[in-house]
Amino acid sequence: MDRKKITIVGAGNIGATLALLLARRETADITLIDINEGVAKGKALDIMEASPILGFNAHVVGTGNYEDTAGSDVVVITAGFPRKPGMSRDDLLFKNYEVVKSVSEQIKKYSPEAFVIVVTNPLDAMTYTALKVTGFPKERVIGMAGVLDSARFAYFISEKTGISVENIKAFVIGGHGDDMVPLPEYTTVSGIPVRKFLSEEELSEVIERTRFGGGEIVQLLKTGSAFYAPAASILEMVLAILWNKRKILSASVYLDGEIGKYYGATGLCVGVPIVLGKEGVEDIIKLELTDEEWKAWRRSVDSVRNLVEKLPL
Structure with a gap:
């Protein structure tokens, strides 16, 4: 069987965890690339030495050379400077812009x-950067944030209600920052609206915790940021594309035309519900929001716009 090829840029915690998750599912052969070639090679070798025990035949190789990534079907950009305690996602803007710009030039070459999944923060601005620098069609450049934020929201609801995470479908849209927009109206427990299970006060607590979910982990770890749940979120997106699942997921994508006008975010990448399949972004779904939600949404869009306007693109 001719396996697909996935390149993961950045062999840090997210990149290495993702490589293991992808390999275990035999999704594709994986190239892990890092400016520190030894780290990429060492982690790849370590994963391959687990293959006889875990029983997978996908190959993981490490490199420091972009020529080894040639012909990738999917490229995941995790490279960049991580958030440190007290740092906002915006503090990372210019440092990570340089990283994503140079990575995007290599992907284009x-x-x-390839389909490009961007994970580097500030997420929406970096997705926009990758889109503009590669010049790829907007269907093929997607930011991973909504899947992660929705998973956090779902887990916190499960924790509060004591009901299985498998029953909970949660939805978060907007920019991947402290003003993301969790949507209780579109969040269900086994198809039943979440408000049947939580009081408004409990729901507010869960929404607040979701918004600051990344920061909570940064504070606890002290020397890094989340990586298990982000890697699992990327896995879900990669499988949706390669296995043509046509899943409805929340992701940061470029909005233009009628849908851009509808969401009031023309010319930006922001988190919205998409249908993700073998063509990448196959559809963008219009949600009816309450006045309160539209207000929160506009605030989120403004935050993204403020960042993007600072970029020298």
Whole structure:
């Protein structure tokens, strides 16, 4: 079988965890690339030495050279400077802009047909950067944030209600920052609206915790940020594309035309519900929001716009 090829840029915690998750599912052969070539090679070798025990035949290789990534079907950008305690996602803007810009130039050169999943923060601005620098069609450049934020929201609801996470479908849209927009109206427990299970006060607590979910982990770890749940979120997106699942997920994508006008975010990448399949972003779904939610949404869009306007693109 001719396996697909996935390149993961950045062999840090997210990149290495993702490589293991992808390999275990035999999704594709994986190239882990890092400016520190030894780290990429060492982690790849370590994962491969687990293969006889875990029983997978996907190959993981490490490299420091972009030529080895040529012809990738999917490229995941995790490289960049992580958040430290007290740092906002915006503090990272210019440092990570340089990283994502140079990575995007290499992707364009070596894997012109690839789907690009951006994970580097500030997420929406970095997705926009990758889109503009690669010049790829907007269907093929997608930011991973909504899947993660929705998973956090779902877990916190499960914790509060004591009901299985498998029953909970939660939805979060907007920019991947402290003003993201969790949507109780579109969040259900086994198809039943979440408000049947939580009081308004409990729901507010859960929403607040979701908004600051990333920061909570940064504070606890002290020397890094979340990586298990982000890696699992990327896995879900990769599988939706490669296995043509046509899943409805929340992700940061470029909004233009009628849908851009509807969401009042023309010319930006922001988190909205999409249908994700073998063509990448196959559809963008219009949600009816309450006045309160539209207000929160506009605040979120303004935050993203403020960042993007600072970029030298």
